[in-house]
Amino acid sequence: MTNNDGLRKAREAKAARIIAGEKITFANPMQKASKNPKSLRLAINAKCYNCSNDQKGEVRVCPVKSCPLWPVRPYQGKSQEEDRVQK
DSSP states (O other): OOHHHHHHHHHHHHHHHHHTTOOOOOOOHHHHHHHOTTOHHHHHHHHHHHHTTTOHHHHHTOOOTTSTTGGGOSSOOOOHHHHHHHO
16 A cells, blocks of 8 residues: 555545535644644654744744754645755
8 A cells, every 4th residue: 555545545534524514624733633642753742833923824933043943844835945956
């Protein structure tokens, strides 16, 4: 099974749940971290999310470069510099 097969199966399962009338809810990073307290990545995501007023978009543009979590903050995506280098 490749990654695409797993993704396809997950999407099909989600579609079936929607068709069945099940309400799909999404957990925010704080909820995810509380469900798995041993995960360092989830703890970092939750801290950044909390520090940014519970808004993922604010994490991406975080101006606090002195924060020790800044280099590993979530939701960064590719920077414009990386995009230029790859072209």
